[in-house]
Structure formats: structure tokens, C-alpha cells
Amino acid sequence: MESxxxxxxxxxxxxxxxxxxGYNLKKSGYQVYTTQNGRDAIEKAKEVNPHLIxxxxxxxxxxxxxxxxxxxxxxxxHNTIIAFLTARGEDYSQIAGFEAGGDDYIxxxxxxxxxxxRIKALLKRYKEKxxxxxxxxxxxxxxxxxxxxxxxxxxxxxxxxxxxxxEFELLLLLISKPDKVFTREEIFSRVWxxxxxxxxxxxxxHIRKLREKIGGEHIKTVKGVGYKYVE
Amino acid sequence: MESxxxxxxxxxxxxxxxxxxGYNLKKSGYQVYTTQNGRDAIEKAKEVNPHLIxxxxxxxxxxxxxxxxxxxxxxxxHNTIIAFLTARGEDYSQIAGFEAGGDDYIxxxxxxxxxxxRIKALLKRYKEKxxxxxxxxxxxxxxxxxxxxxxxxxxxxxxxxxxxxxEFELLLLLISKPDKVFTREEIFSRVWxxxxxxxxxxxxxHIRKLREKIGGEHIKTVKGVGYKYVE
DNA sequence: ACTTAGGCTTAAGGCTTGGTTAAGGAAAAT
DNA sequence: ATTTTCCTTAACCAAGCCTTAAGCCTAAGT
Numbered sequence: 001m002e003s004x005x006x007x008x009x010x011x012x013x014x015x016x017x018x019x020x021x022g023y024n025l026k027k028s029g030y031q032v033y034t035t036q037n038g039r040d041a042i043e044k045a046k047e048v049n050p051h052l053i054x055x056x057x058x059x060x061x062x063x064x065x066x067x068x069x070x071x072x073x074x075x076x077x078h079n080t081i082i083a084f085l086t087a088r089g090e091d092y093s094q095i096a097g098f099e100a101g102g103d104d105y106i107x108x109x110x111x112x113x114x115x116x117x118r119i120k121a122l123l124k125r126y127k128e129k130x131x132x133x134x135x136x137x138x139x140x141x142x143x144x145x146x147x148x149x150x151x152x153x154x155x156x157x158x159x160x161x162x163x164x165x166x167e168f169e170l171l172l173l174l175i176s177k178p179d180k181v182f183t184r185e186e187i188f189s190r191v192w193x194x195x196x197x198x199x200x201x202x203x204x205x206h207i208r209k210l211r212e213k214i215g216g217e218h219i220k221t222v223k224g225v226g227y228k229y230v231e
Numbered sequence: 232m233e234s235x236x237x238x239x240x241x242x243x244x245x246x247x248x249x250x251x252x253g254y255n256l257k258k259s260g261y262q263v264y265t266t267q268n269g270r271d272a273i274e275k276a277k278e279v280n281p282h283l284i285x286x287x288x289x290x291x292x293x294x295x296x297x298x299x300x301x302x303x304x305x306x307x308x309h310n311t312i313i314a315f316l317t318a319r320g321e322d323y324s325q326i327a328g329f330e331a332g333g334d335d336y337i338x339x340x341x342x343x344x345x346x347x348x349r350i351k352a353l354l355k356r357y358k359e360k361x362x363x364x365x366x367x368x369x370x371x372x373x374x375x376x377x378x379x380x381x382x383x384x385x386x387x388x389x390x391x392x393x394x395x396x397x398e399f400e401l402l403l404l405l406i407s408k409p410d411k412v413f414t415r416e417e418i419f420s421r422v423w424x425x426x427x428x429x430x431x432x433x434x435x436x437h438i439r440k441l442r443e444k445i446g447g448e449h450i451k452t453v454k455g456v457g458y459k460y461v462e
Numbered sequence: 463a464c465t466t467a468g469g470c471t472t473a474a475g476g477c478t479t480g481g482t483t484a485a486g487g488a489a490a491a492t
Numbered sequence: 493a494t495t496t497t498c499c500t501t502a503a504c505c506a507a508g509c510c511t512t513a514a515g516c517c518t519a520a521g522t
Contacts, residue, residue, distance in 0.1 A: 164498055181383045202500055204480060222383050223479065223509070224396040395509055433511055435469065454468060454519085463522100470517070481506075492495070 005031045006123055007048055011041040011067070012056040012085065021054070024112040025119075038062030042070055045077055051126050052119065054106070057086040068102055081126050083118075085110070142175055143231050145214060154214070161213055166191065170206050174219065174229040183226040203227075237354055238262045238279055242272040242298070243287040243316065248339075252285070255343040256350075262424055269293030273301055276308055278417055282357050283350065285337070288317040296331045303332040312357050314349075316341070373406055374462050376445060387445055394444065397422065401437050405450065405460040414457040434458075 008030045012018050018034045025032045033048055035041045039062055045053060053071065057064035068082050083104040104122055106115065138150045146155040152168055154161040163171065169191045174182060182190075184203055192198060207227060211219050220228050239261045243249050249265045256263045264279055266272045270293055276284060284302065288295035295315055302308050314335040335353055337346065369381040377386040383399060385392040394402065400422045405413060418434055419427075438458060442450050451459050 166499070177381075179382045179384070181381065198499085199501060201480085201502075204482085205500075208481070208483095221480065222393075223507090225383055228382070397510070429510085430512060432469090432513080436471085436511075439470070439472095452469070465520100465522075467520085468518090471515090473514100474512090476509105476511085478509080479507090482504085484502095486499105486501085488497100488499075490495100490497075492493100 005029055006052065007031045007033065007050040008119070009041065009045055009048065009050040009053045010034045011036070011038070011054065011059075011064070013037060013059045014056075017056070017085075021110060021115065024115065028116050028119075030119075038064070038067035038070070041067055042074075045071055045080070046074065049077065050080060052081045052083065052122055055082060055084050055102075057084050079126065081122050083122060140172075140175060142178065142229075143218075145175070145218075147172065147175065156214055163210075163213065167206055167210055167213075170203075171210055171214065171229075174227060178229050178231065181222050181226045181228045186226065236260055236262045237283065238264065238281040239350070240272065240276055240279065240281040240284045241265045242267070242269070242285065242290075242295070244268060244290045245287075248287070248316075252341060252346065255346065257426075259347050259350075261350075264420070264425060269295070269298035269301070272298055273305075276302055276311070277305065279420060280307065281311060283312045283314065283353055286313055286315050286333075288315050299331040299333055310357070310361055312353050314353060371403075371406060373409065373460075374449075376406070376449075378403065378406065385445070392444055394441075398437055398441055398444075401434075402441055402445070402460075405458060409460050409462065412453050412457045412459045418457065 008025055010018060010022055010025070010032060011034070012021075013036050015036070018036070022032050022034055033044055033050065035044050037059060041053070041055070055064040055067060059067075064084055064086075068084075071077050071080070071082065081103045083106055084102050085106050087107070103125070104118070106118060138148060140147045140149070144157050147153075148155075149172070152163070152165075154163055154168070154171070170187065173187065173190050184200075187203055188196075188198075207219060207221075218229055218231070220230055222228060239256055241249060241253055241256070241263060242265070243252075244267050246267070249267070253263050253265055264275055264281065266275050268290060272284070272286070286295040286298060290298075295317075299313050299315075302311070302313065312334045313332065314337055315333050316337050316339055318339050334356070335349070337349060369379060371378045371380075375388050378384075379386075380403070383393075385394055385399070385402070401418065404418065404421050413421075415431070415434055419429075423429060438450060438452075449460055449462070451461050453459060
């Protein structure tokens with residue numbers, strides 16, 4: 001029973017808080033882990049792969065923001081939901097929190113009832129997040145194309161193609177939802193990342209190379225909107 | 232591009248504030264509408280159905296709280312996020328604000344960077360709110376028409392039509408409220424954006440092309456007023 | 463019947479947007 | 493250190509969407 005419950009990692013430097021919140025979470029049926037600082041938190045997170053991390057912002061040595069950024073760097077923990085705990089009135093940290101990749105923000109003092117419903121909502125979101133990416137499948141087949149995420153390999157018919165990273169990821173994105181039009185913005189943010197800035201023509205060039213390799217009929221342009229993959 | 236961006240309605244009695252914040256929001260890619268008092272705000276809100284309303288608390292005649300309560304009475308605007316703008320230190324108004332149905336509370340003076348990340352978070356919340364209720368549908372069906380926002384595709388009967396961007400968005404707008412008459416102003420503001428200026432005949436031409444493609448019987452002209460979609 | 467207001471139609475150009483190519487720099491492989 | 497591959501940029505080109513302009517049509521008012 002325990003192992004099927006949701007795992008929550010609780011991080012705060014004050015033992016009283018750990019005690020109090022931890023007790024309430026356990027009572028609600030969660031599997032609770034605790035640490036008292038950021039560094040241990042990262043270790044523990046890698047170890048137990050929690051569904052949700054509750055992270056105090058104000059901690060000595062390594063604060064919550066920093067810890068969050070560190071956690072976000074870990075591929076394995078990509079789906080983990082992170083929520084910050086903070087004292088009322090620290091507006092500033094809220095902003096930093098979202099920028100660091102946090103998903104929510106809970107102000108202390110914490111009322112158990114509030115916390116519990118908030119966490120329920122967060123875990124619901126977790127499920128959706130995971131479902132959206134859905135197919136963790138390493139192999140995708142579409143028409144005459146076979147894509148192997150793990151091996152970074154694409155087969156067209158019976159020919160093997162080796163695509164460079166950017167081209168591969170672009171293809172993967174488009175093919176993940178056939179017929180859906182991806183805007184340039186979407187493509188940038190999913191393939192290049194939020195804060196990388198590259199010129200407008202960069203996508204075109206990659207699209208062109210893809211068309212060259214997998215056949216132009218599959219990738220269609222919707223002018224003024226974006227690109228899509230069709231069978 | 233315009234109509235697919237998030238719409239923000241900004242309400243403040245000081246033109247300077249409208250100018251400053253408005254400029255920054257536009258730069259961040261939002262579609263911005265402004266009014267200088269509560270009564271106009273309610274009108275504008277009904278018209279453009281914004282995702283987010285930024286509402287100054289201190290305004291002559293009808294203050295932000297009152298405006299908020301009024302807006303909350305409107306069923307159509309039930310999903311709209313409302314955030315208050317207020318000078319630091321007016322703590323009492325914060326409580327009143329939440330009681331009136333506000334979702335957040337932003338203190339002036341406003342730093343652009345702070346505002347932008349705050350708004351990003353708010354709009355994220357909007358999406359969840361809407362998704363929970365299952366709105367924001369990507370597929371709309373009306374009579375013999377099927378419109379797929381995601382695929383940017385219109386099906387009439389069993390024929391696939393690919394509409395250019397402006398035509399597509401125009402159709403989307405009209406069909407979003409069948410039988411409602413959209414004035415030319417409304418259409419300009421929602422499809423072209425607030426600050427784009429184009430001649431009067433432009434809409435006619437697009438309407439004509441739409442009629443040509445989806446059948447003239449669906450789109451009716453109401454002389455002197457505007458256009459509407461009927462079954 | 464004439465006038466006028468408002469919308470319809472058409473075609474032509476401008477202008478936005480995407481395609482193409484080549485070249486230079488960065489990164490990785492040898 | 494050298495070579496090769498990959499990514500990005502820039503310049504130019506092509507396509508077609510968007511807008512405009514001008515004349516036509518219809519309905520309503522004079």
C-alpha cells in the first residue's frame with residue numbers, strides 16, 4: 001500500500017515545520033520523505049524520485065530557488081512537481097520561484113486543510129503532465145518512418161538515416177502530434193528552449209534539411225502560422 | 232497571430248500608467264486593450280472577452296472593487312482572471328479585493344520584469360481553470376462545418392479546406408457565438424488587433440472569400456451593424 | 463425618380479512570409 | 493592540431509496573402 005501512494009519530499013530547515021507538515025501529510029496517506037537542506041534534498045530526490053517536492057524558500061546555505069534550479073537540471077526528475085513554501089509577503093521570491101521552474105507557491109503559515117486540497121490539485125496536474133507526454137515509447141512508427149528515440153535513429157523505408165540533434169528533435173516534435181500545426185514560437189520553445197535566441201530563418205533551414213531527408217510531402221507549411229507533419 | 236495571443240484588458244484612470252504598462256505588455260506579445268474607468272471596462276470586457284483583466288483599485292466614480300463585482304456577475308466572463316493594481320500600503324483593499332472575486336493583487340510601482348512573470352503565472356492558471364471545465368475546445372462543430380484550431384483545418388461536408396490565416400480567424404470569431412452580430416470594430420479588434428489600422432473594405436473582402444468557400448448562406452450581413460454566423 | 467449610405471465585387475500591387483543557398487563559426491570527432 | 497559535421501546567419505528570391513481602390517449594386521429616404 002505504501003509504495004503505491006504518492007511520494008512527497010518535504011524540505012525545510014526548521015524541524016518543527018517538518019514535524020508538523022510531515023505529520024499531516026502522512027495522515028492524508030502520502031509517503032513522506034524529509035530533508036533539512038537543499039543538498040540533501042537533491043540526493044534524496046534522485047533516490048526516491050518523488051511525485052512532488054515541497055521546498056522552503058528561506059534556507060541557510062542553499063536556498064529553495066537554487067535547489068529548484070538544480071533539480072530541474074536532472075532529466076530523471078523532469079516530471080516532478082515542485083512547490084515552494086514561503087512566508088507571506090515575500091513577493092519577490094515568488095517571481096524568482098516561477099522562473100526557476102517552480103509549479104506552485106504556498107504561503108506559510110499553512111493550514112492543514114488548505115495544504116491537503118492544494119496538494120491534491122498538484123498531483124492531479126502531475127498525472128496530466130505525464131499523460132501529455134504520454135508515449136514514453138522509445139520507438140515511434142508513422143507510415144514509412146521509424147524513429148528510435150534512444151538510438152537517435154530514423155529509418156525511412158529500409159534506409160537508415162542519422163539526423164543531427166536539432167533536426168531529430170524537430171522531427172520528433174512535429175511527429176508527436178500529426179496534423180497539429182506547431183507555431184514557430186512553440187517550436188523554438190520546445191526544441192531550442194525558452195531563453196535561446198536565434199534568427200527567424202533558422203527554423204526554415206532545418207525544415208528544409210528534414211524535407212530533403214525524409215521527403216518533402218510529409219512536412220507542410222501553414223503560412224503565417226507554422227508547420228505540421230502529415231502522412 | 233493577433234487573435235491567438237492572450238488578451239489583456241488594462242484599466243486605470245491615469246493615462247501615464249496605461250501607456251507604460253500597456254507598452255510593456257505589448258512588447259511581451261499580448262493583445263492589449265485599455266480603458267480609463269470601470270464602466271467602460273465592463274463594456275470592453277463583454278466585447279473582447281479578455282483572458283486577464285488588470286484593474287486599478289483607486290479610480291474616481293466606480294472603483295476597482297465595484298467594477299470587479301460587476302464583472303463577476305457576468306456569466307460570459309466567469310473564467311476571466313482579475314488582478315488588482317494598487318499602491319503599496321493599502322492593505323485593507325487587498326482583503327476587499329479577494330472578497331470581490333479577484334484572483335491576484337499587484338502593487339505599484341510596477342517593475343516590468345516582475346509584471347511579466349506574474350502575468351505568465353496567472354495565464355498559466357487560466358489555462359488550468361479552463362481545461363478543468365473542458366472548454367477551450369480545439370474542435371468546433373456547427374452544422375456541416377468542422378473547425379479544428381489545432382490543425383488549422385476546416386471541413387465542409389467531407390471536403391477539407393485550408394483557409395489563410397485571416398480568413399480562418401475571422402470564421403473562428405463569428406462561429407464562436409452563432410447569431411451574435413459582430414460589429415466591424417469588434418472584428419478589427421479581435422482579428423487584426425487594437426493598433427493595426429486598415430481600410431474599411433478589408434473586412435468585406437475577407438467575408439466575401441469566406442462566403443465563397445464555406446457557402447454564403449451561413450454568413451449574414453446586418454446593414455449598418457456588422458456580420459453574424461447563422462446555421 | 464433621384465440621392466445616398468452601406469455593402470459587394472474585382473483585380474492589381476505591395477508586402478509579409480517562407481524557401482533557398484552559401485559561407486563562417488562552433489563543436490565534435492579524428 | 494586538423495578535419496569534419498553541425499548550427500546559425502545573411503542575402504536574395506518566390507509565392508501568395510492582405511490590402512487598396514474603384515466602380516457597381518441594393519435598399520431606404522427624400
